[in-house]
Amino acid sequence: MRKKKNIFSKLPLNRYFDILMLIFLTAFPFFTKEFRVEMMGRYICYAIFAISLDLLWGYTGLLSLGHAVLFGMGGYMIGISYQIQNGVVPAFMQREGITEIPWFYLPLQNPIVASILGILIPALFAALIGYFVFTSKIKGVFFTIITLALAQIFKDFIINVQKYTNGFNGLQSIKRFSVNGSTPLTKTTYYYVVLVIAVLVFIFCLWLTNSRVGKICTSVRENEARLGFLGYNAGAFKILIYTISGALAGLSGVLYAPATSTITTEDIGVTASTMVVIWVAVGGRGNLTGAVFGALLINWAQSILSEHFSSAWQLIIGALLLVVIYFIPNGVIGQIVALQRRIITDRKKNKLMEETPKSKKMAVVK
């Protein structure tokens, strides 16, 4: 009995928070309208996206300002898949004079294959970029700049190859995973599918960050030079974590596009990449809970507030980011965890001070 209590008191506060959020999200469809459920499903996709950035930024200390590129790759894969079902050439391709589906789109006809590719291609892309950036001696800051440039260029690219991607207008009528013409999932079922995948991703990340690889990634953040002295190849671990993060971002994109049934260039550019950074910064980085909480909180706030302040929303976001950096640098959840840790250590110290006889007190203080 006593042992059990110990385990619970050791568990950080944010894990209780996770359980509370999970219970809330599971019960959510029972007491709201269907369109709210659809919205929440979208935000859970965003939460997976935020987790993928948290792995990269919170745990490994690599800030990416172009993470939406990987998200968009996943979304576009599944989006294209539903444009070319049953060998129909979509209208935007016919307008440009394409009468046959191009060969590189053929494997995407099957949505399952498209989803798998939507996870693999961002991962490979991340690995490639990671190889060039992380194996050189370049400063860490440059990764941020490269990813920012990437976000701008990728958006330009998608708009430019309008023949194949419908440019500015984006892709519409993406169905919720109807395979071979079967009826698509209902909104509520799809919500639970997304939720289950989100929980699996969360558990995977929890395992990953507590494993040896995760610990090494944390030490990349803390002191990369020393990690090198200990004989670890920091670059390889950075590439690995960027690849995993890319795969998860792609997965969130694959789930997101059917949830809204559209994907446009708005979802892949610099603005989208900034938003995910802000979710993680506000929620708190480096503890997974913060990413999920931040994504859900900011998006709800946006859906409620932007009705009143739609013109000034970006301004609010900028100011919010400044407030977080200067006043709560750990983010909301990070602050709570830090507070709890401090209380526990204080209590332990006090306990020891009370229990030990006077002569030993000095030793304890040391």
Place this chain on the structure above:
Amino acid sequence: MGTFISQLINGLNQSSILLIATMGLVIIFGYMNVTNMAHGSMIMLGGVSAFILMEVLHLPFGIALIGCFIITGIIGMITEKLLIKRLYSKPTETILATYALSIILTELVRIKYPLSQNVHMPLPGAFHIGRVTIPYYNIFILVFSFAVLSLTLLFFRKTTFGKMLGSVTQNRTMTECLGIKTSTIDTLTFGYGAGLAGVSGCVLAPTTGVSYDMGSTYLTDTFMTNVVGGIQSFAGTAISSGIIGEGRTITAGFLNETWAKIIIFMIVIVLIRFRPEGLFTKERR
């Protein structure tokens, strides 16, 4: 052949614009080691002040140039005092804070001027060699950017302030021990860098017009130019802006603007993989 030559001359124009836009970044990013994501917004602010000075207040171009330098310089100094001072040892937080600042500045300008504004050409006309046309203003930008480059070099090499700045970047503690106020130097240097960005915005304004989102494209371009040239090297930056500007214009002539950007981006990534110090920096150990 004529088109190719005019491509080359356009490229030269692009390069001189890149050079003058990157100069402020060499100071702020290279010397002060502050990753200033608000650099693009500073350029944009320079453009907007040029618009206000020239089109609203009807001042001549020369005064607008100085005015832009002073306005953005002061904004830069305020930024340094309020935001960046507290973040010198935290690179990630600096990126975020300056990025947030750039969002705020962009939005404030967007609320005031939601549409792209035109600034009249201070040097109209062009001269013709055969089929090739060169506007006088392009020649002015080229000469002006090299003038600013040499002035900045002189300023850094010859004046007391420049030498103080050099010593601050080399050994901050020692400089402080010698009785130099390093925090004032930081503020003034940041102001100077921001002022240069403002001047480049002012020079750009007549060619491209002024809009609230002009900063974001220049932000990545200038960072890339700077890193390819070597972050602390003015001469390297001049050469790399030449390479990137010419490369992009010539590629754009064969394909189009977007593909030119993509190809140059890929080349830059591969280059920094093998020359992380920049192309024109001597290997230091």
